[in-house]
Amino acid sequence: MGQHKTEEFRKVNVLMKVPALRDGSFTLAESIAILLYLVQKFKTPDHWYPADLQKRARVDEYLSWQHINIRAKGSKLFLSKVLLPLITGQPLPPEKLEFATEELNVALKQFEEKFLQDKPFIAGSEVSLADLVALVELMQPVCAGYALFEERPALAAWRRRVEEAVGKELFLEAHQEIMNVKNLTADQFAPELLENFKQQLLKQN
Amino acid sequence: MGQHKTEEFRKVNVLMKVPALRDGSFTLAESIAILLYLVQKFKTPDHWYPADLQKRARVDEYLSWQHINIRAKGSKLFLSKVLLPLITGQPLPPEKLEFATEELNVALKQFEEKFLQDKPFIAGSEVSLADLVALVELMQPVCAGYALFEERPALAAWRRRVEEAVGKELFLEAHQEIMNVKNLTADQFAPELLENFKQQLLKQN
Known part of the structure; x- marks a missing residue:
């Protein structure tokens, strides 16, 4: 690490x-x-990044949007729930955790309404890079303990479709480390790395 | 508006x-x-988004990186220096302005060292979408009054190359509104829009 x-x-x-x-x-x-x-x-295979102009634009649109939305808010919640308490030795104040969760919820709502709508996948009927990037990012807050799929049946069904398209075994293998993140302890980090993280995280929060 | x-x-x-x-x-x-x-x-023409795999990757790399760096930090400084004082009727506290400037400076340093290096343009010898997006974003803090090109001769030379590639007239035309942003007054906004902005800006700052 x-x-x-x-x-x-x-x-x-x-x-x-x-x-x-x-x-x-x-x-x-x-x-x-x-x-x-x-x-x-x-x-x-074409479906990952379709040659069709409009389908490709749907993928690019999501890949561009996600940076300051799903990715930023998902990582922030992950840092707040897992890394920051681990590194500082103190839980985050509840109002900060609530604010980070609320921000992610806004992004999740936009994701459902604007990007997924009633389609099987973001680009339409087939899985693409956009779905892959979206699900991988959402696994961060999930593994940090925010069961965001439980109260969102449409998102949960999409997750199952993406997992099946990728292959369940490969999906599990790719997420093995992050699924165990709650077992991390501060002594698994080199001290100077810990200090470095600490400074960065405190600046952001 | x-x-x-x-x-x-x-x-x-x-x-x-x-x-x-x-x-x-x-x-x-x-x-x-x-x-x-x-x-x-x-x-x-090919140079805007090269078919060559490695040149294209340089463009994609910048377009991906810029979201939470040049774009986020440039907009934040713009909002802090121009929109927030306009909307709240009060200047931003100096330490907040200084922090926003420092964050943009970090991104500018990475832009020079990692993306521009000693090349004429981000993708190499020809202008691409990456340069266009970069310069347009940097014009935000510039028009807000941060003369960032003055103390950065390599960036200033790159700016001149991009302007020439685009055409100086077109460049000026495209930036006319933002160049006049310091003449904006609060009464040019509809009241409900002003209130909406105010809430959003205060949340972020």
Whole structure:
């Protein structure tokens, strides 16, 4: 944990964040850019990033929107519920947790009404990168203990469809670490990393 | 001003934000998704969104990174310096303004070191959507009175290259409204819109 804060990793991504990709001498940061690169490089099945202009626009629209909505609010709740208490040794004040939950709820409502609507998937009848990115981000607050799918049957049905499209085993494998996040203890972090996280988190909250 | 908060506009974008595109019965939100749609629909010259996999990845990398960096920090400074004082009738406390400026400076440093480096443009030797999006966002804090290009000669040279690539007249035309933003007065906003803005801004700051 924390290998992305080393000098060795700086050569792959000067921003020192994960994920990052190295393909020969070519390096690339930003998860969305990496996914688009992989889809095009390996010519994956069309539905992941459709050639059809309007379907592709639906995927791009979600991938653009999610940064400051599902992603930002989902991560914030995850940090607030799990990492911040772990690192500071104190639970977050209830009103801050409530505010972070409320912000995520607003994004979830927009996600349902604007992006999913009554379609099986964001781009229509088939799964795409947009669904993949959306579900992976939502697993952060879920694994932090916010059972957001329980009171949202349409979202829960969409989650099952995405899991089936990806394959349940692969889905579980990919989420194994984050599913165990509640078992993390502060001594699993290097002290300087802990201090670094602490400063960053306190600044944001 | 504020036409995007009407019911008529809701039909184009249920998120009620600008920009939004309507092409026949197809509607699309999110500026990045709209640019990608237009580039592909009108088959614009390759350099705007290169077919070359690695050059395209450089554009996607910037377009993904900018959301929570240049865009978020640039808008925040703009709101803090111009809109919030206008709407509340009071200047922002200096320490808040300083913090917003410092956050933008961090993003500007990453932009220079990671994205621009010593290349003429973000994707290499030719202008792309990434440069366009970057410069348009930076014009927000500039028009709010933060002369960020003055102490950054490499960025200033890049700005001149982008302006020339776009065409200086078109560039000026596109920025006319924002360049006059300091002449805005509160009575140019409808009262309910003003109240709406005020609530939103106060929540964020």
